[in-house]
Amino acid sequence: MIVVATSGANRCQYCVVAHGAILRIRAKNPRVADQVAVNHNKAEITPRQKAMLDFAMKVASESHTVTDADLAALREAGFSDEDIWDIARWRPSSRCRTAWPT
Numbered sequence: 001m002i003v004v005a006t007s008g009a010n011r012c013q014y015c016v017v018a019h020g021a022i023l024r025i026r027a028k029n030p031r032v033a034d035q036v037a038v039n040h041n042k043a044e045i046t047p048r049q050k051a052m053l054d055f056a057m058k059v060a061s062e063s064h065t066v067t068d069a070d071l072a073a074l075r076e077a078g079f080s081d082e083d084i085w086d087i088a089r090w091r092p093s094s095r096c097r098t099a100w101p102t
Contacts, residue, residue, distance in 0.1 A: 001027075001036055001045075002087065005053045006060040008037035051077035052087055059088050 004023050007015035020033035027033070035043035040053040055074055058066055066088075074084050 001049060001053065002056040004033055004036045005040045006056060009057060009061060048077045048079075052079070055084075056087050 001023055003019040004016060007019065016033075016037045020037060023033040023036065024030050029044060032044055036045070036053070040050065040057070043050075045053070051074055055066075055070055058070060071084055074087070075081075079087070
């Protein structure tokens, strides 16, 4: 779900399609992958998933603005410090080469 959301924001069509297919299967909702790729704020997801994606999008696009309040919001949503680290380490911009101009 994190990769689909951040890949949508980074306009990486390949990653949206590839990871979206996995998300469709795991979420058991054929619409959720497209919704998350376009705008996770309007997707059919739980409040916990929204908190996760809000944080992941912030880390992917403006990590220099992450504050303790962002971490507190994740903890309030039920995430452990280990979970938060796992969410923060997903940085598709450092992994995905298909979105880079040639």
